[in-house]
Amino acid sequence: MTENMTENVKEQAVVSEQAAPQDNDIATADKVMKKRDIDAVSKKQLVVKIFVQIGLYIFLGIMALVVLFPFYWMLISSVKTTSEYNLSVPTLWPHQFQWSNYAKAFDADGLNLGQLFLNTCIVGIVSTLLSLIITVLAAFAFARLEFKGKNILFGALLATMMIPGELFTVTNYVTISDLEWQNTYTVLIVPFLVSVFYIYLLRQNFMQIPNELYLAAKVDGSSDFKYLWKVMIPLAAPTLVSITILKMMGAWNTYAWPNLVITDSAKQLITVGLRGHFTTEYGIPDFPAQMAAVVLVTIPLFLVFLFFRKYIMRGVSKSGLKG
Amino acid sequence: MAKTSTKNQWKAWLYLLPTLVLLGVFTVWPIINTVRMSLLEGYNGLAMIRGETFEFGFANFVDVATYAGFINCLGNTLLLCVITVPISTMLALLIAVALNSIKFIRKGMQTIFFLPYVTNSIAIGMVFMAMFSMVGGSATNAPDSVGIINNIIKAFGGKPINWVNGKISGYDPSERWANMAVLIIYIVWNALPFKILVLLGGLQGVNKQYYDAAKIDGTSRFRTFWRITVPLLSPMIAYVVITGFIGGFKEYSSVVGIFGNNMGPAHTNFRTNMNTMVGYIYDSLKDNNQGQASAAALILFAIIFVVTMINLYVSKKKVHY
Amino acid sequence: MKVVLQNITKIFASRNKKVKDEVIAVNDFNLEIPDGKLVCLLGPSGCGKSTTLYMISGLQEPSSGKIFFGDDDVTKLSPENRGIGLVFQNYALYPHMTVQQNILFPLQNLKGENKLSKEEMLTRASEAAKLVQIEEFMDRKPSELSGGQQQRVAIARALVKMPRVLLLDEPLSNLDARLRLQTREEIRRIQRRTQITTIFVTHDQEEAMSISDYIVIMKLGVIMQTGKPQWVYDDPANLFVAKFLGAPPINVFTGKVENGKLYIGEECVLDVDGVEDQEVYVGIRPEGFILDKNGKLSTTLTGIDVMGRDISVVSTCESSLNPVVRSIISADEMGNIAGGSSGSSVDHTASADGAEQEKANEDVTVKFNLKPHKVLIFNKETEQRVYFGDQLAAHEQMIAEMEAEGQGYVTHNGPLPREADDVDKKATAPAPKKNIFVRAIDGIKGLFSKKKETAVSADSKAEMTENAPPAVDEAHVEPTAENIEQTAAVVEAMAPSPESAANEPAAATDAAPEVQSAPEAEQQSAPEDEQAATVSESEPVAVEEPVAAEEKPAKAPAKKPAAKKTTTTKKPATTAKKTTTTAKKSTTAKKTTATAAKKPAATAKKSTGTTAKKTTTTAKKPATAKKSTATTKKSTAAKTDKKD
Incomplete structure (x- = not known):
C-alpha cells in the first residue's frame, strides 16, 4: 500500500x-487530533451551536416585542381609565377594564363611527367588485386576444406605474370638481377602479394557462367569454383572491384622497374620520377613547389577515406598495 | 383566419373598453393636464373660474423651488429616505436571516413580523403618537400627561422629551430631531414587514447547497452572511431598496398619523414642521393652487425617477443576478 | 485516510405526515473504505447512497451508528472539523465570485495557527487549479464556464484545503455524454495523483464500473454487495446486483433445477451438478450465448442489431422476464454460422442486413448454447445466488483476494429488502392490463392535487418554495424521459410480451417519499422489463385527457367526433413545440405508449377518445403541461448520455 x-x-x-x-x-x-481533542471539539461545536440558536431566538424575541408593543399598548390603553392611563408609572396590565371607552369611541361627538364603517364598507365592496370585473376583462384581452398594438398598449400601461399617484391627484381633483362629484361615493370609487398593477398580475397568471386549452375551447366552439368564465377565472382564483383582499385593505386604509374630496363628514371614510376627530390642538386628549377607536379600526384588518394570510402575503410580496 | 382576427380585434377592444376609458380620464388626461397646469404661470382653480387667463412659463416651478415651505418638505422627505431605507433594510435582512435559520415557531414569528403591514397606517400612527406623547412640560409647568416612552425615560432619571406635541414656549430646534426620530421609528416599523417578506422569500430561494458548501469549508457565520448571503440576495435587496426609496418619497400618511393634519407639532409653522413632498402637494391643492401642486408633483416624479435610475445603475454594478 | 462506517442507520421523518411515521433511508450500514482508494456508492435513486455520503460529510447526522476517519470517531463532529472536501451534484459554485475567489474561499476561512498568508493562499489555489487544468479561467465567473469546467472548479475548491477525504455526489450527472467520459477519466487521474480517499456517489453503473477501485451496491438503504467492479459483475451475490450491473442488461428467465439439470421452460439448457432441486431465476449475460443450430435454448427471433464489432440478436422467449432476450455475438462468429444456423421451421439466413431480416423473421426460431460461467442462478424465493460447477471455487477465490487487499467482503444475505409494490409485482404476475392505466391515472391525479396550486397561480418565489413538490417528483420523472428513447426503440420494433405488461403497474404507482420510490425507476440500464414499466409513467401527455374526463364526466357529452380527434392529437404536439427536444420526446413517448398498449390497452384508448373534448373545462391541465415541460428539461440534460 x-x-x-x-x-x-x-x-x-x-x-x-x-x-x-x-x-x-x-x-x-x-x-x-487525538481522541480527547475530538471530544473537546465536538463539545465546543455543540456549545457554539446552542449559543447561536439562543442568540437568534433572543434577537427575534426582542424584535418581535418591538413589533408587537404598539399593538399591545393600543389594546390595553383602550380599556384603561383616563386616570390610570395618565399615571406616571405606566401599568402594563389595566387595573380596571373600562369597556365604556368603546362606547365612548362610538358615540363621540361629531364622530359617527358606525356611519364611517358603513361608508367604508360600501366603497370597499363596490370598488372591489367593479375593479375585479374591469381587471379580469383587461387582463384577458392582454393575455389571450390578438389585436393590433397590443404590446405597445401594454407597455404604455406598465409605464404609467412608474408615475407617482399624486401627479394624477392634482388633475383628478379638478376633474371631479368639474363633474361635481364631491361628497359622493362615486368620487371615492371611480378614479381608482383601474389598477395597472392588478391587470399586470392577473395577465401574468393568465399567461401561465397553456394556450392549448384556449385552442381546444375554440375548436369546441365555446365563446371567449365562456372560456374566460369557466376556465380562466377558476384557474386564476388565488390571484383574484389576493387582488380582492388587497383592494379591500386599500379602501380601508386610504386617507389622502377622501380627505381631499369629501368635506361632508357623513360621507367620509373611516381613516379620515378617525384622524380628523382626534386631532386636538391643545389640551389633553382622551387617549383611552382614542385607542378604543383605533382598535375598532384595526381589528377588522387583523381578522382578514388571519383568514387570508397566504393570499395577502403572496400579493404583497409582488406589489411592494401598500394598499 | 383573417376574418376571425378582425372579429377578435373588435372584441378585444370591447374587453379593454372600461379600462381604457377610465385610464384615459383618470390617468392619461391628468398626465397631460398636470404638465399643462404646471406650465401656466400662477394657475389657480378659483381664478380659472373667474375667467382669468394664464401665461405659459416656468414660474410655478420657480415659485415652488424657492418657497421655503417646499424646501423644508423636500429636506424632510430626503432625510426620511436616507435614514429609514438603510435602517429598515438592514434590520429586515437580519430578521429574515434569523428567521431562516430557526425551525421552532418560525411560522408564528413570520406572522408576527408581518402584522405591521396589515394595519391602518393612520390608526397605528395615532398609537405611536400616544406612546410618545407629552402634554404640558414647558419651562414653567411640569408635564400633565406623558406617554409610555417618556415615562420610561423618566423612570431612568431622564427628562421627558417633547417627541410629538408638547406645548412649548418658543421654538427649540432640538425638538425637530425628536419629531424626526418618532417619524423614523414609525416608518421603519411600518416598512419592516414587506422587506422581511421579500428577503425571506429570497433566502428560501437560495440553493441550500451554497450553505452546505460553506459549512464544509468551515466558514464563520459572519463571513457566510457577508460573502454568501448578501451577494446571493442582492437582487432582492436591490428591489427592497428601490421600492423603499419610492415609498419614502411618497411618505405622507405616517406623518398624518402621528402629527395630524397640520403635519407637525401643533404650534410649528411650515419652516419647522414635518411636512413632506406629498403633503405639500395636497396642501397646495386645498389652497386651490393647482399650478404649484402640478409643478411639485412633476418635481416629485422627476426626483423619484432620478433616484430609481441611480439605484438601478448602482445595483447593476453591484448586484449578482 | 481510512473511512469506517459502523452500523450506520438513518431514519427520516416522513414528508407526508399522515401516511407514515418514518422512512429508513440507510439501514445498519457497515463498510470499511481503505485508504487512498476511490470507492463508488452505486444504486438506484432512493437507495440511500447520497444520504450515506452526507452522513460521512457531517451535513447529516446518523440516527445511530458511528463513523470513523482513521481511528478518530467523527460521528459527532460538524463538517468543518472533519477535514473533508465535498463536490456537489450541482457544484454549488458561488455565482458571484470568480473561479479564483471560489477556490480561495475555503482557505480564507482558516483561522488561528492554520491561517495562511495571501501569497500562500494564491500558491495553493493556483496549484489546485493546475491540478484540474483550469488555470486559464481563474478570472471568470462560474456562469461563463462550461459544465465540465465548472465541475473541475468544484473539485479544485474541494481539494485546495487538502481534505482527508474527498466526497463526490453524482458529480457527472449534469454533464453531457462526451464530457462525462472525459471528466470521469479526469477524476480518476486526480484521485490517483493525490491519493486522497475518495467516495463517489452515482446511479450510473457504467460510470461506477469504469472509475472505481471498489463499488458498493445499495438498495433501499442496505448494502447488496461490495467489491471490485469486475468481480461484482462476474460474481453477483443476488438477482438485484446481477440486474443492476451490465449494459445491455442481463437476461433473466424463470426456470427450475431438477436432478442436477437446469431447465428453462421445458428445455434442459445446462448441467448444474450438485444443485438441489428448486425453482430459480436464470440470469444469462448477453455475452453468454453461443449461436448453435443444435442449441438447447430456443427463442423466437425478432431482430438483429448490428453494433460495429458486435452483433446483437434480439429474440423473445416465453420464460424470459425481459421483454426480449438480447444476446451479443461477435461478428466473426456470426459470419461463421451464416447460412447454416437456421431454426427448424423456416429457412433463414442470418445476414447482417437487419431491415431485410426483420421482414422475414416472423416466427424464426433461434437456438443457443450457453457459456456456463455466464449463467447465474438465483433462488426464486430469496433471489440469492445459487452456485454450481466452478462458480463456487471462483467465488471463494475472490473473497480471499479481497481480504488480502484489506477490503472486507460484504454482501447482503438475508431476504432482500422489497417495497410493497415490488412484492405485488411478483405475486400477481399476470395482472389485469387496464390496471396500468387506472394506476397511472391515480398517480397523475395525485400529482395534480399536489401541484395544482403552484402551477396555476402567479406565485411569488416564496410561495413556490413553500409549495415546492417533494423531490420525489423530480427523481421519478427523470428516468421516464431517459428511458423513453430506449424503450421506444424496443417497443416500436415488437409487440410487448405479456410479462412486460404485467410488470407495468408497479412503477406506475410509486408516489411514495423519495426514499421509497421504486429503485428501478432511475436506474439507467435497468433490465428492459423495468424500462418498459417506466413508460407508463411517461404517459401524462397521453393520459391527461382521461383524467380530465374523470373530473367532470357530466359535461359536454359527445359533440363532434371530428373535433375530438383534432384536439387529442394536437395537444401533445403543441405542448411539445416549446422546445425542440420536447417535440421529439413527446412524440416518441406517445408512440411508445400507443404501441405498448396496443392490445391490452384498448379500453383505455377508447376512454381517451371519448373524453378528450372536455378538456376545455378541466382545471387540471396546466399542471400536466408544466410537469411534462419539467420532464423534458431534465431529459435534455440526461438525454445525451443515453446515446452510446
Whole structure:
C-alpha cells in the first residue's frame, strides 16, 4: 500500500512537490487530533451551536416585542381609565377594564363611527367588485386576444406605474370638481377602479394557462367569454383572491384622497374620520377613547389577515406598495 | 383566419373598453393636464373660474423651488429616505436571516413580523403618537400627561422629551430631531414587514447547497452572511431598496398619523414642521393652487425617477443576478 | 485516510405526515473504505447512497451508528472539523465570485495557527487549479464556464484545503455524454495523483464500473454487495446486483433445477451438478450465448442489431422476464454460422442486413448454447445466488483476494429488502392490463392535487418554495424521459410480451417519499422489463385527457367526433413545440405508449377518445403541461448520455 503510494508520487514529479506538503499537513493534523481533542471539539461545536440558536431566538424575541408593543399598548390603553392611563408609572396590565371607552369611541361627538364603517364598507365592496370585473376583462384581452398594438398598449400601461399617484391627484381633483362629484361615493370609487398593477398580475397568471386549452375551447366552439368564465377565472382564483383582499385593505386604509374630496363628514371614510376627530390642538386628549377607536379600526384588518394570510402575503410580496 | 382576427380585434377592444376609458380620464388626461397646469404661470382653480387667463412659463416651478415651505418638505422627505431605507433594510435582512435559520415557531414569528403591514397606517400612527406623547412640560409647568416612552425615560432619571406635541414656549430646534426620530421609528416599523417578506422569500430561494458548501469549508457565520448571503440576495435587496426609496418619497400618511393634519407639532409653522413632498402637494391643492401642486408633483416624479435610475445603475454594478 | 462506517442507520421523518411515521433511508450500514482508494456508492435513486455520503460529510447526522476517519470517531463532529472536501451534484459554485475567489474561499476561512498568508493562499489555489487544468479561467465567473469546467472548479475548491477525504455526489450527472467520459477519466487521474480517499456517489453503473477501485451496491438503504467492479459483475451475490450491473442488461428467465439439470421452460439448457432441486431465476449475460443450430435454448427471433464489432440478436422467449432476450455475438462468429444456423421451421439466413431480416423473421426460431460461467442462478424465493460447477471455487477465490487487499467482503444475505409494490409485482404476475392505466391515472391525479396550486397561480418565489413538490417528483420523472428513447426503440420494433405488461403497474404507482420510490425507476440500464414499466409513467401527455374526463364526466357529452380527434392529437404536439427536444420526446413517448398498449390497452384508448373534448373545462391541465415541460428539461440534460 504505502509502497504504491511512494511509487506514484515519484512517478509524477509535478505532483510530488505539491502532494508532499499536503501529506505532511494531513499527518500533523491527524497527530494533533487525538481522541480527547475530538471530544473537546465536538463539545465546543455543540456549545457554539446552542449559543447561536439562543442568540437568534433572543434577537427575534426582542424584535418581535418591538413589533408587537404598539399593538399591545393600543389594546390595553383602550380599556384603561383616563386616570390610570395618565399615571406616571405606566401599568402594563389595566387595573380596571373600562369597556365604556368603546362606547365612548362610538358615540363621540361629531364622530359617527358606525356611519364611517358603513361608508367604508360600501366603497370597499363596490370598488372591489367593479375593479375585479374591469381587471379580469383587461387582463384577458392582454393575455389571450390578438389585436393590433397590443404590446405597445401594454407597455404604455406598465409605464404609467412608474408615475407617482399624486401627479394624477392634482388633475383628478379638478376633474371631479368639474363633474361635481364631491361628497359622493362615486368620487371615492371611480378614479381608482383601474389598477395597472392588478391587470399586470392577473395577465401574468393568465399567461401561465397553456394556450392549448384556449385552442381546444375554440375548436369546441365555446365563446371567449365562456372560456374566460369557466376556465380562466377558476384557474386564476388565488390571484383574484389576493387582488380582492388587497383592494379591500386599500379602501380601508386610504386617507389622502377622501380627505381631499369629501368635506361632508357623513360621507367620509373611516381613516379620515378617525384622524380628523382626534386631532386636538391643545389640551389633553382622551387617549383611552382614542385607542378604543383605533382598535375598532384595526381589528377588522387583523381578522382578514388571519383568514387570508397566504393570499395577502403572496400579493404583497409582488406589489411592494401598500394598499 | 383573417376574418376571425378582425372579429377578435373588435372584441378585444370591447374587453379593454372600461379600462381604457377610465385610464384615459383618470390617468392619461391628468398626465397631460398636470404638465399643462404646471406650465401656466400662477394657475389657480378659483381664478380659472373667474375667467382669468394664464401665461405659459416656468414660474410655478420657480415659485415652488424657492418657497421655503417646499424646501423644508423636500429636506424632510430626503432625510426620511436616507435614514429609514438603510435602517429598515438592514434590520429586515437580519430578521429574515434569523428567521431562516430557526425551525421552532418560525411560522408564528413570520406572522408576527408581518402584522405591521396589515394595519391602518393612520390608526397605528395615532398609537405611536400616544406612546410618545407629552402634554404640558414647558419651562414653567411640569408635564400633565406623558406617554409610555417618556415615562420610561423618566423612570431612568431622564427628562421627558417633547417627541410629538408638547406645548412649548418658543421654538427649540432640538425638538425637530425628536419629531424626526418618532417619524423614523414609525416608518421603519411600518416598512419592516414587506422587506422581511421579500428577503425571506429570497433566502428560501437560495440553493441550500451554497450553505452546505460553506459549512464544509468551515466558514464563520459572519463571513457566510457577508460573502454568501448578501451577494446571493442582492437582487432582492436591490428591489427592497428601490421600492423603499419610492415609498419614502411618497411618505405622507405616517406623518398624518402621528402629527395630524397640520403635519407637525401643533404650534410649528411650515419652516419647522414635518411636512413632506406629498403633503405639500395636497396642501397646495386645498389652497386651490393647482399650478404649484402640478409643478411639485412633476418635481416629485422627476426626483423619484432620478433616484430609481441611480439605484438601478448602482445595483447593476453591484448586484449578482 | 481510512473511512469506517459502523452500523450506520438513518431514519427520516416522513414528508407526508399522515401516511407514515418514518422512512429508513440507510439501514445498519457497515463498510470499511481503505485508504487512498476511490470507492463508488452505486444504486438506484432512493437507495440511500447520497444520504450515506452526507452522513460521512457531517451535513447529516446518523440516527445511530458511528463513523470513523482513521481511528478518530467523527460521528459527532460538524463538517468543518472533519477535514473533508465535498463536490456537489450541482457544484454549488458561488455565482458571484470568480473561479479564483471560489477556490480561495475555503482557505480564507482558516483561522488561528492554520491561517495562511495571501501569497500562500494564491500558491495553493493556483496549484489546485493546475491540478484540474483550469488555470486559464481563474478570472471568470462560474456562469461563463462550461459544465465540465465548472465541475473541475468544484473539485479544485474541494481539494485546495487538502481534505482527508474527498466526497463526490453524482458529480457527472449534469454533464453531457462526451464530457462525462472525459471528466470521469479526469477524476480518476486526480484521485490517483493525490491519493486522497475518495467516495463517489452515482446511479450510473457504467460510470461506477469504469472509475472505481471498489463499488458498493445499495438498495433501499442496505448494502447488496461490495467489491471490485469486475468481480461484482462476474460474481453477483443476488438477482438485484446481477440486474443492476451490465449494459445491455442481463437476461433473466424463470426456470427450475431438477436432478442436477437446469431447465428453462421445458428445455434442459445446462448441467448444474450438485444443485438441489428448486425453482430459480436464470440470469444469462448477453455475452453468454453461443449461436448453435443444435442449441438447447430456443427463442423466437425478432431482430438483429448490428453494433460495429458486435452483433446483437434480439429474440423473445416465453420464460424470459425481459421483454426480449438480447444476446451479443461477435461478428466473426456470426459470419461463421451464416447460412447454416437456421431454426427448424423456416429457412433463414442470418445476414447482417437487419431491415431485410426483420421482414422475414416472423416466427424464426433461434437456438443457443450457453457459456456456463455466464449463467447465474438465483433462488426464486430469496433471489440469492445459487452456485454450481466452478462458480463456487471462483467465488471463494475472490473473497480471499479481497481480504488480502484489506477490503472486507460484504454482501447482503438475508431476504432482500422489497417495497410493497415490488412484492405485488411478483405475486400477481399476470395482472389485469387496464390496471396500468387506472394506476397511472391515480398517480397523475395525485400529482395534480399536489401541484395544482403552484402551477396555476402567479406565485411569488416564496410561495413556490413553500409549495415546492417533494423531490420525489423530480427523481421519478427523470428516468421516464431517459428511458423513453430506449424503450421506444424496443417497443416500436415488437409487440410487448405479456410479462412486460404485467410488470407495468408497479412503477406506475410509486408516489411514495423519495426514499421509497421504486429503485428501478432511475436506474439507467435497468433490465428492459423495468424500462418498459417506466413508460407508463411517461404517459401524462397521453393520459391527461382521461383524467380530465374523470373530473367532470357530466359535461359536454359527445359533440363532434371530428373535433375530438383534432384536439387529442394536437395537444401533445403543441405542448411539445416549446422546445425542440420536447417535440421529439413527446412524440416518441406517445408512440411508445400507443404501441405498448396496443392490445391490452384498448379500453383505455377508447376512454381517451371519448373524453378528450372536455378538456376545455378541466382545471387540471396546466399542471400536466408544466410537469411534462419539467420532464423534458431534465431529459435534455440526461438525454445525451443515453446515446452510446
